[in-house]
Amino acid sequence: MSLLVVGLSHRSAPVSVLERAALSADAQVKLLQDAVAAEPSAEAAVLATCNRIELYADVDKFHAGVAELSTLLAQHSGVGLDELTPYLYVHYEDRAVHHLFSVACGLDSMVVGEGQILGQIKDSLAKAQDLHTAGRLLNDLFQQALRVGKRAHSETGIDRAGQSLVTFGLEQLASGTAVDAWAPGKKALVIGAGSMSSLAAATLARVGVGEIVIANRTPDRAERLAEILNDADDLDVAARAVPMDAVPGELTRADVVVSCTGATGLVLTASEVAEAVAAGPVTGSPADADGVPSRFGPGATLGGTNARSLTGPAAAGSADDENCPLDLNAVPATAGFSVLGEAAVAGMATTELEQHAAWVDNGIARVPGPADEADAIAALAAAAATVGRIPERRRPEPVAPQPAPGLFLLDLAMPRDIDAAVHRIPGVRLVDIESLADASADAPMAADVDQVRRIVADEVAAFGAALRAAHITPTVVALRTMAADVVAGEIARLEGRLPGLDDKHRSEITQTVKRVVDKLLHAPTVRVKQLAAEPGGAGYADALRTLFDLDQETVDAVSRAEDSTENSKNRGPA
Numbered sequence: 061m062s063l064l065v066v067g068l069s070h071r072s073a074p075v076s077v078l079e080r081a082a083l084s085a086d087a088q089v090k091l092l093q094d095a096v097a098a099e100p101s102a103e104a105a106v107l108a109t110c111n112r113i114e115l116y117a118d119v120d121k122f123h124a125g126v127a128e129l130s131t132l133l134a135q136h137s138g139v140g141l142d143e144l145t146p147y148l149y150v151h152y153e154d155r156a157v158h159h160l161f162s163v164a165c166g167l168d169s170m171v172v173g174e175g176q177i178l179g180q181i182k183d184s185l186a187k188a189q190d191l192h193t194a195g196r197l198l199n200d201l202f203q204q205a206l207r208v209g210k211r212a213h214s215e216t217g218i219d220r221a222g223q224s225l226v227t228f229g230l231e232q233l234a235s236g237t238a239v240d241a242w243a244p245g246k247k248a249l250v251i252g253a254g255s256m257s258s259l260a261a262a263t264l265a266r267v268g269v270g271e272i273v274i275a276n277r278t279p280d281r282a283e284r285l286a287e288i289l290n291d292a293d294d295l296d297v298a299a300r301a302v303p304m305d306a307v308p309g310e311l312t313r314a315d316v317v318v319s320c321t322g323a324t325g326l327v328l329t330a331s332e333v334a335e336a337v338a339a340g341p342v343t344g345s346p347a348d349a350d351g352v353p354s355r356f357g358p359g360a361t362l363g364g365t366n367a368r369s370l371t372g373p374a375a376a377g378s379a380d381d382e383n384c385p386l387d388l389n390a391v392p393a394t395a396g397f398s399v400l401g402e403a404a405v406a407g408m409a410t411t412e413l414e415q416h417a418a419w420v421d422n423g424i425a426r427v428p429g430p431a432d433e434a435d436a437i438a439a440l441a442a443a444a445a446t447v448g449r450i451p452e453r454r455r456p457e458p459v460a461p462q463p464a465p466g467l468f469l470l471d472l473a474m475p476r477d478i479d480a481a482v483h484r485i486p487g488v489r490l491v492d493i494e495s496l497a498d499a500s501a502d503a504p505m506a507a508d509v510d511q512v513r514r515i516v517a518d519e520v521a522a523f524g525a526a527l528r529a530a531h532i533t534p535t536v537v538a539l540r541t542m543a544a545d546v547v548a549g550e551i552a553r554l555e556g557r558l559p560g561l562d563d564k565h566r567s568e569i570t571q572t573v574k575r576v577v578d579k580l581l582h583a584p585t586v587r588v589k590q591l592a593a594e595p596g597g598a599g600y601a602d603a604l605r606t607l608f609d610l611d612q613e614t615v616d617a618v619s620r621a622e623d624s625t626e627n628s629k630n631r632g633p634a
């Protein structure tokens with residue numbers, strides 16, 4: 061049997077694919093059960109985080125194993141195999157061990173050096189043990205990976221190279237301002253109470269937010285997390301728990317929102333965030349011209365300075381608008397963008413651009429903005445005539461400067477919790493896994509990373525040697541068992557030929573024969589273990605069986621007995 065890993069991560073696949081392939085807790089259970097039921101696999105474990113999905117298995121056939129594990133990943137993720145295959149990577153035997161050890165040390169993380177992955181590996185092993193899908197190989201592998209990760213963090217400065225995904229996300233929200241200078245006094249809403257959300261709450265408390273509200277579908281977990289934060293001697297924060305249906309109201313009070321749940325759909329939609337922004341002042345914030353408090357400061361509106369007016373006949377959907385190809389009723393959803401600007405017409409076909417330009421020519425007096433924008437749109441139409449279409453932009457640039465952010469959203473969930481469209485709402489800053497991946501690509505690497513790589517290389521070599529040595533152990537045990545049976549048979553034959561032999565002499569003869577056999581076997585068995593531990597040493601077990609004419613079934617019986625004992629110890633009671 062050999063170790064195989066098939067997976068995809070932020071390094072091999074775009075976030076949009078990772079998001080669609082994310083596995084729910086139930087899907088992970090079914091994937092593990094189906095993996096061990098498949099013919100090539102004897103053991104299986106799933107490592108599923110916000111930026112990776114990996115299936116580890118002990119397989120007896122490489123090609124069949126790759127095909128089966130890839131098919132299972134596609135089946136349980138809901139992404140078609142043809143679509144998923146280009147993003148999958150495969151590691152086998154020593155390369156698979158090297159990969160997991162690198163992951164455990166944070167070398168393969170989105171934020172290099174982060175330590176959260178150790179907890180996720182531990183959870184992955186525990187799930188496989190609970191489901192009885194982790195045997196001797198995966199138990200040894202994952203436990204050693206945890207030890208290697210801890211060694212890397214204790215013996216090197218890898219922690220200086222990286223940080224938690226939460227800390228990195230908060231730095232991106234702060235946009236160049238030190239987090240401990242940006243956070244004090246802010247009110248935070250944390251949605252979810254799992255390990256990532258708990259880390260987010262603790263991190264927010266340490267950087268000085270004044271209040272933390274925790275919302276979770278299981279109220280007891282939210283209340284427990286709030287209790288821990290309130291009781292911590294080293295934290296000065298007021299924390300409280302609320303049910304999930306209180307999130308819309310709490311959103312109007314919050315300055316910072318961190319969401320990381322296991323939900324399969326959106327937790328916060330763009331319309332919910334827009335409503336909260338419009339309705340929810342922050343205590344002590346200035347009022348706008350109408351005397352209504354605004355979290356964005358005086359004069360700030362959801363429309364922006366160049367936004368199309370939403371009053372008058374145009375807003376009412378009069379006949380004057382019937383020649384406009386835009387959906388004017390949807391304009392509030394893109395507040396802050398001029399209907400005359402390039403962002404508004406991105407993706408229009410040539411005929412639509414010409415129709416839009418004609419509408420602007422007829423109605424420009426009713427729309428605020430430079431008079432020459434009609435000419436700009438006409439130029440866009442002319443340019444698009446050669447290619448047929450202006451490509452859609454993922455994040456259209458606003459025509460006018462936006463107000464400074466007053467609501468900060470950090471989405472650490474995969475699939476996403478917060479609608480990506482909220483980035484269009486003025487005064488809202490969203491950081492999600494996709495933007496974190498973009499930002500981390502330029503993050504500097506620490507010098508300690510090289511030291512961690514050397515640790516990984518050494519540990520992979522040691523693990524491989526131990527694995528190869530363990531592979532020959534059943535053969536050595538079978539050899540010694542055969543030798544003991546030969547000794548016992550010869551002693552019995554001696555007693556038949558010398559019936560008057562007293563106990564003292566019988567014992568002395570027995571011990572002498574055993575010592576002779578042990579001395580003859582000692583050097584060969586020690587040396588064969590050493591040779592088997594070296595690369596390419598797998599053939600020594602076969603040589604030993606051939607030289608001593610050992611029965612393969614006897615060797616297999618020893619292996620099964622050892623696996624049964626080891627698995628019972630690792631898995632606990634059924």
